[in-house]
Amino acid sequence: MNDVSEISYAEAIKDAMAIALQADERVFLMGEDIGVYGGAFQVTGDLVHRFGEDRVIDMPISELAGAGVAVGAAVNGLRPILEFQFSDFAALAMEQIANQAAKMRYMLGGEVSVPVVMRFPSGSGTGAAAQHSQSLEAWFGHVPGLKVVQPSTPYDAKGLLLAALEDPDPVMIFEHKLLYKVKGEVPEGHYTVPIGKAAVVLEGRDLTIVASSIMVPRALDAAGELARQGVSAEVIDLRTIRPLDRETIVKSVCKTHRLLCVYEGVKTLGIGAEVSASVVESEAFDFLDAPIVRLGGAESPIPYNPELEKAAVPQKENIIDAALALASGVR
Amino acid sequence: MTGYFKQQASPENLDDRPFAIRHYSADRLKDALYRMHLIRRFEESAEDCYMRGLIHGTMHLSIGQEASAMGACMSLTPDDQITSTHRGHGHCIAKGADVARMFAEFFGRQTGYCKGRGGSMHIADVAGGNLGANGIVAGGIPIAVGAAMANKRLHPGRVVVSFFGDGANNEGAFHESLNMASVWKLPVIFVCENNGYGMSTSTARSTAVEHIATRAGGYNMPAGIVDGNNFSDVTEAMQPALRRARTGGGPSLLECKTYRWRGHSKSDRNLYRTKEEIQQWQRKDPIARFESSLLEYGIATQHQIQQTADRVEGDIERAIDYAKESPQPSVKDLLKYVYTEQQTP
Numbered sequence: 160m161n162d163v164s165e166i167s168y169a170e171a172i173k174d175a176m177a178i179a180l181q182a183d184e185r186v187f188l189m190g191e192d193i194g195v196y197g198g199a200f201q202v203t204g205d206l207v208h209r210f211g212e213d214r215v216i217d218m219p220i221s222e223l224a225g226a227g228v229a230v231g232a233a234v235n236g237l238r239p240i241l242e243f244q245f246s247d248f249a250a251l252a253m254e255q256i257a258n259q260a261a262k263m264r265y266m267l268g269g270e271v272s273v274p275v276v277m278r279f280p281s282g283s284g285t286g287a288a289a290q291h292s293q294s295l296e297a298w299f300g301h302v303p304g305l306k307v308v309q310p311s312t313p314y315d316a317k318g319l320l321l322a323a324l325e326d327p328d329p330v331m332i333f334e335h336k337l338l339y340k341v342k343g344e345v346p347e348g349h350y351t352v353p354i355g356k357a358a359v360v361l362e363g364r365d366l367t368i369v370a371s372s373i374m375v376p377r378a379l380d381a382a383g384e385l386a387r388q389g390v391s392a393e394v395i396d397l398r399t400i401r402p403l404d405r406e407t408i409v410k411s412v413c414k415t416h417r418l419l420c421v422y423e424g425v426k427t428l429g430i431g432a433e434v435s436a437s438v439v440e441s442e443a444f445d446f447l448d449a450p451i452v453r454l455g456g457a458e459s460p461i462p463y464n465p466e467l468e469k470a471a472v473p474q475k476e477n478i479i480d481a482a483l484a485l486a487s488g489v490r
Numbered sequence: 491m492t493g494y495f496k497q498q499a500s501p502e503n504l505d506d507r508p509f510a511i512r513h514y515s516a517d518r519l520k521d522a523l524y525r526m527h528l529i530r531r532f533e534e535s536a537e538d539c540y541m542r543g544l545i546h547g548t549m550h551l552s553i554g555q556e557a558s559a560m561g562a563c564m565s566l567t568p569d570d571q572i573t574s575t576h577r578g579h580g581h582c583i584a585k586g587a588d589v590a591r592m593f594a595e596f597f598g599r600q601t602g603y604c605k606g607r608g609g610s611m612h613i614a615d616v617a618g619g620n621l622g623a624n625g626i627v628a629g630g631i632p633i634a635v636g637a638a639m640a641n642k643r644l645h646p647g648r649v650v651v652s653f654f655g656d657g658a659n660n661e662g663a664f665h666e667s668l669n670m671a672s673v674w675k676l677p678v679i680f681v682c683e684n685n686g687y688g689m690s691t692s693t694a695r696s697t698a699v700e701h702i703a704t705r706a707g708g709y710n711m712p713a714g715i716v717d718g719n720n721f722s723d724v725t726e727a728m729q730p731a732l733r734r735a736r737t738g739g740g741p742s743l744l745e746c747k748t749y750r751w752r753g754h755s756k757s758d759r760n761l762y763r764t765k766e767e768i769q770q771w772q773r774k775d776p777i778a779r780f781e782s783s784l785l786e787y788g789i790a791t792q793h794q795i796q797q798t799a800d801r802v803e804g805d806i807e808r809a810i811d812y813a814k815e816s817p818q819p820s821v822k823d824l825l826k827y828v829y830t831e832q833q834t835p
């Protein structure tokens with residue numbers, strides 16, 4: 160058994176990258192200011208000093224070409240990890256991600272694989288306003304050919320990144336900026352967390368809260384309060400949104416009969432819609448005792464004002480209120 | 491041709507024959523002629539199949555541009571790679587693809603290069619070094635740079651040639667890619683086939699500089715302009731670019747001035763140009779010019795040229811038969827190749 164230590168989410172990601180750089184010559188990192196600067200969120204940190212400028216590459220501020228270069232390098236046998244400075248800047252690279260990386264294997268009849276990993280610091284809560292705070296994972300989740308993960312803990316952040324590097328297809332990792340400093344137990348050395356598998360992180364009886372990314376710790380906090388009020392919540396961490404682990408969701412709802420879905424991305428046409436549909440399209444439909452509730456981001460850009468910003472995405476209190484209303488019949 | 495790209499005739503024998511005639515064996519030159527005919531007849535036949543409803547979708551023909559495709563690929567090894575464009579049949583054939591598998595792809599068959607999933611606009615031959623045509627203008631350029639980056643590490647000496655049109659030079663991907671390739675000195679050659687138009691829009695109306703080669707200055711890389719309808723000139727201009735790429739010097743940009751005889755795609759009514767303009771360029775037929783050069787320098791006889799054309803005719807016929815007889819992909823495999831098949835542990 161590996162030793163376990165308390166490290167932050169950012170350190171866990173860096174640890175995964177260091178392990179990969181050490182173990183596999185083909186792995187390299189590319190991004191803006193990821194070298195001596197250490198990355199906008201200090202995720203790559205000192206890796207450039209350990210692995211050199213040929214493996215930790217500062218690239219020009221050229222997101223589109225950066226993504227394309229990563230795709231070409233992946234097709235030709237390297238294992239690039241491309242860091243976006245902010246997930247919002249993926250908009251500049253969407254061509255290469257959605258039209259090239261995602262489709263190349265299919266268009267070419269299976270003649271190539273595109274084992275590229277892209278990391279996107281995302282989410283609100285930093286006061287960075289509308290163009291540096293979005294949660295865009297659902298955009299990517301809509302594209303066959305991509306895999307999309309959202310780690311919520313240091314353990315998963317490391318394990319999912321190492322799994323992404325072993326995956327032959329493009330994996331998009333949405334990291335939450337507010338989680339970077341959060342600490343958790345992380346085993347040393349190599350391990351993976353399977354892509355495509357959700358986790359039941361808290362077992363409960365009365366309702367299922369399906370959450371992703373930062374909404375997982377918020378849902379767990381809320382569940383503590385709910386327990387004090389006599390409501391037993393089961394919390395599922397989606398971890399991957401494409402491919403979605405419908406089985407785990409359906410199984411839980413069959414047990415609890417109630418579903419609350421919490422995510423930071425804009426509420427409509429997003430993760431909540433897909434999770435809800437998965438339930439109503441399944442045998443769990445017959446078990447539902449109440450309408451499904453979605454808690455998602457407001458139908459607005461992320462505002463600058465701190466109170467407005469908080470109001471734009473689900474907070475612990477919103478989760479508690481929604482859960483209590485949803486579970487009102489059971490107490 | 492600008493200085494950097496012009497080869498010196500060797501001073502000893504003061505040989506003033508065109509570069510290609512001096513540089514390549516007679517067999518290789520005849521093979522180049524064969525391939526140029528093959529491109530022309532492949533596209534004419536594909537067009538014919540399209541008109542007869544045997545091929546669906548659309549296609550972009552490069553008829554009139556054969557010398558730039560063939561010239562740029564002439565000194566590539568099988569291990570060198572290319573990325574191509576929506577107008578990519580010529581590049582594919584010039585890089586060595588089998589026209590039977592190309593036709594099979596156009597017919598949507600399982601035996602096609604992309605197993606019927608790609609069609610004309612995504613024609614590729616990965617094993618032969620063609621990473622694919624592209625439905626997105628300038629889409630292949632960054633990929634070529636990335637492929638070159640991997641080659642620099644894993645297969646030093648290998649070169650990637652990225653073909654694109656004049657229209658692509660106004661995309662951000664072009665500018666970002668040239669800059670990145672130059673900063674990192676990557677073994678890639680950017681080959682712009684400037685046929686004067688992006689769909690209906692002339693370069694004069696779309697591009698702030700007269701020559702796309704001028705753009706290279708902003709990225710500190712050598713650039714050349716050649717008559718893209720002159721096979722020898724294209725092969726000649728490729729030499730210093732290849733040398734530079736293979737020896738770690740970095741990228742170059744080559745602009746081939748050429749012209750497409752056909753409309754942009756199957757829906758073009760040619761309202762933006764005159765018949766006279768088209769005819770004027772047809773008088774500069776790259777294949778006819780190459781043939782006269784082969785005749786003039788005694789590389790091939792009229793009889794041999796005729797034999798080449800006849801051989802192409804037979805090969806095209808057999809290729810179409812192969813495509814027609816090839817199996818359709820199974821609908822149950824619709825989702826195959828979205829992701830890489832993995833053994834479940």
Ligand SMILES: Cc1ncc(C[n+]2csc(CCOP(=O)(O)OP(=O)(O)O)c2C)c(N)n1
Binds near residue numbers: 550655658687
């Ligand atoms: C990003 C993008 N924009 C527009 C188009 C539509 N389109 C396809 S080809 C083309 C013209 C391209 O011109 P050029 O690069 O000169 O190539 P040519 O067709 O002349 O070979 C256009 C506008 C596209 N496929 N992709």
Ligand SMILES: [Mg+2]
Binds near residue numbers: 655657686
């Ligand atoms: Mg053009």
